[in-house]
Amino acid sequence: MKRYIPLREAILGAAILTLTLLVASRFPGFIAPSNLANVFNDTAPLIILALGQMVVILTRCIDLSVAANLALTGMAVAMINVALPGLPIPVILTIAVLMGAFMGAINGLLVWKLSIPPIVVTLGTMTIFRGIIFLISDGKWVNSHEMSPAFTGFPRTVLLGLPVLSWVAILTVIVFGIMMARTQSGRSIFAVGGNPHAAVYTGIDVGKTQFWAFVASGALAGLTGYLWVARYAVAYVDIAGGFELEVVAACVIGGISIAGGIGTVGGAVLGAIFLGIVKNALPVVDISPFWQLAISGSAILIAVAFNARSGRNKGRVILKSAEATQ
Numbered sequence: 001m002k003r004y005i006p007l008r009e010a011i012l013g014a015a016i017l018t019l020t021l022l023v024a025s026r027f028p029g030f031i032a033p034s035n036l037a038n039v040f041n042d043t044a045p046l047i048i049l050a051l052g053q054m055v056v057i058l059t060r061c062i063d064l065s066v067a068a069n070l071a072l073t074g075m076a077v078a079m080i081n082v083a084l085p086g087l088p089i090p091v092i093l094t095i096a097v098l099m100g101a102f103m104g105a106i107n108g109l110l111v112w113k114l115s116i117p118p119i120v121v122t123l124g125t126m127t128i129f130r131g132i133i134f135l136i137s138d139g140k141w142v143n144s145h146e147m148s149p150a151f152t153g154f155p156r157t158v159l160l161g162l163p164v165l166s167w168v169a170i171l172t173v174i175v176f177g178i179m180m181a182r183t184q185s186g187r188s189i190f191a192v193g194g195n196p197h198a199a200v201y202t203g204i205d206v207g208k209t210q211f212w213a214f215v216a217s218g219a220l221a222g223l224t225g226y227l228w229v230a231r232y233a234v235a236y237v238d239i240a241g242g243f244e245l246e247v248v249a250a251c252v253i254g255g256i257s258i259a260g261g262i263g264t265v266g267g268a269v270l271g272a273i274f275l276g277i278v279k280n281a282l283p284v285v286d287i288s289p290f291w292q293l294a295i296s297g298s299a300i301l302i303a304v305a306f307n308a309r310s311g312r313n314k315g316r317v318i319l320k321s322a323e324a325t326q
Helices: 007-026 033-058 066-083 089-113 118-137 149-156 164-182 184-194 196-201 206-232 243-253 265-284 289-310
Strands: none
Touching (some): 007 265, 033 066, 033 184, 033 243, 033 265, 066 089, 066 118, 066 206, 066 243, 089 118, 089 206, 149 164, 149 206, 164 184, 164 265, 184 196, 184 206, 243 265, 243 289
């Protein structure tokens, strides 16, 4: 059983269920299918971004520019829509993904070719991206009445009971689940994070793997940028401000080791859903926003402590220590 449902995911799943039932004991409507669907839809952007961040963290890096990437892409496609309201949605989606991937590639190249620490690179690009938003928009907002109905309507379109935004999150989970478990790229990502020195001996290019991890994270941030702006029908400079910390928190709570090499797609998704439940449930039981932050922070600390106690040997070891093989 443990082979199919790891202990951490089982504990996190039980915590989500317990929290949901506790809230439902006071407000039964919280577990109504329509409300749960709304909670999942609210959490969908976090799930998408957490999967990209998971890949980056697994390679021993971190991407703090995801929220700024999201905001810049969102503003850019919103302004494109205002200028060219007849542009088809698939073209908008392509622009958003490519633009996000380009920004991710900048991070990846700086880490790969110049060997600059990822946290320094992404802190710098985070500030640059936010500055570019101000320059291209002149600090002005793009409001709903300026956007075309097709632009704002796409992520809200309901298919089989769920909005398109939720389906995009589900599709992303499936794609990343297959990639991490069944492809050479997934195994390379685990190998680079688990033991970069041994990965080099097996012919894996560590820098190139980290580069593609940043590109994947950036592409998902770009995709989320369009979905976010279209869903809320507004774009401004500070959109998704501080959201990068929530994305990292979702990964840490989901058991993604900040030291790299350990983690699962299921863990990242459950970590995001846990934060989504907390975000939606605590206001229902009339807990102040300050206590909500304290509870979220406590959950992160508990997750980190659990990570430390679990030890690295229990993770997925793709390559043994290079020294041990000599």
